[in-house]
Amino acid sequence: MPRQFFVGGNLKMNPTNLQAKVALVKNLNDAQLDPATEVVIAPPSLYLLPLKDMLRKDAKVAAQNCYFKDAGAFTGEISPSQLVDAGIPYVLLGHSERRTLFHEDSELVATKTRAALDKGLSVILCIGETLAQREAGETAKVNESQLKPVINLLKESDWSKIVIAYEPVWAIGTGKVATPQQAQDTQKDIRTYLSTAVSPAVAESTRIIYGGSVNGANCKELATLPDVDGFLVGGASLKPEFVDIVNSNK
Template identity: 70%
Template sequence: MARQFFVGGNFKMNPSTRETKVALVKVLNDAQIDSSVEVVIAPPALYLLSLRDILRPEIKVSAQNCYFKPNGAFTGEISPAQLVDAQIPYVILGHSERRTLFHETSELVAQKTRAAIDAGLSVILCVGETLQEREANKTAEVVQAQLKPVIEALTEEQWSKVIIAYEPVWAIGTGKVASSAQAQEAHADIRAYLVKAVSPAVSANTRIIYGGSVTASNCKELAKQTDVGWLFGWRCFPQT
C-alpha cells in the first residue's frame, strides 16, 4: 500500500490576526496542489471553522489539541466529539510544547489519542527528543518510550487513523534542522519499532512525517529520504 505524501502546517499561536490567516489561506487556495498530496493546516482553535469554510475542499484543517472527555465541566478544553461535530477531521496530540510547557505525559497523550480515534478523528501524534537526549544517543529510546503507551492503548486497526510526526525538540522553532540522514535514521527506527511492537503491516502503512524548522529551502532534501516523505511545519508554507 502506497503511503500518501503529506504536507502540514501547524500555525501554533501565529499569526496574530485573522487577516494574515485569511491571506495565507488565499495562497493555498490559489496554489497548484497535486491530487496525490494531502495538505492539512492547524490554525488556533478560534479560527478552525472560519478558515475551514473558506479553504478549498481538498485542503483539510486540524485542531492543535483536544481533551479525552466527550463533554463536561472542563473549562477551556475542546472535546473530540465537538471536533467531529464541527467536521474537523484531524487533531495534533503530544506536541513537545504540550509535553514540556503544559506537562502532558505520554500516558495522557495516549489517553487523548484513543479518545480522539474512538470519536472518529485522525491523529497527528508527535514524538521527539531534546538536544541533551540526542547528544546522549537516546533518540530511539526516548521516542519508543513516548510511543509505547499509545501502542498499548490502540488496536492494530486503529493505527490507520494515526500519522506519527517525528519532531526533535531541539529543531522546533530554533532554525536548526535535523540533517536528512538524522531524520531518515529516526524515521527508520520508528518504523522498525512498529514492526516489533504492533505489526509489519502497521509499520509499512503508517505515515511518519518530519517536523522541525521545515522550510521551502530544506524540504526537498528531507523529502527524498526513504522514510521521510512527509513534512510538517509552519515554515513549509509561504508566510504572510
C-alpha cells in the same frame, strides 16, 4: 501500496488576526498543489471553523489539541465529540510544546489519542527528543517511550488513522534541521519499532513525517528519503514557501 505524502501546517498561536489567516489561506487556495499530497492546516481553535469554510476542498483542517472527555466542567478545553460535530477531521496531539510547557506526559497523550480515535478523528501524533537526549544517544529510547503508551491503548486497525510526526525538539523553531541522514535513520528506527511492537503491516503503512525547521530550501532533499512521508511545518507554514513544501514530493 505506497504511503500518501502528507504535509501539515501547524500555525500554533499565529498570526494574531483573522485577516492575516485569510491571506494565508488565499495563497494556498490560489496555488497549484500536488494532488497526490494530503494537506492539513492546524490554526488556533478560534479560527478552525472560518478557515474550514474558506479553505479549498482538497485540503483539510486540524485542531491543535483536544481533551479526552466528551463534555463537562473542563474550562478551556475542546472535546473530540465537538470537533467531529464541527466537521474537523484531524487533531494534533503530543506536540513538544504541549509536553514541555503544559506538562502533558505520554500517558495523557495516549489517553487523548484513544478518545479522539473513538470519536472518528484522525490523529497527528508528535514525538521527539531534546538536544540533551540526542547527545546522550537516547533518541530511539525517547521515541519508543513516547509511542509505547499509545501502542498499549490502540488496536492494529486504529493505526490507519494515525500519522506520526517525528519532531526533534532541538530543531523546532531554532533554524536547526536534522541532517537528511539523521532524519532517515531516526524515522527508520521508528518504523522498525512499530514493526516489532505492533506489526510489520502497520509499520509499512503508517506515515511518519518530519518536523523541525522545514522550509522551502531544505524540503526537496528531505522529501526523497524513503522513511520521510512528509512534513509537519511550523514557521514556514505562515509564508508563501509553504506551497513549495506541499509540492516537494512532485
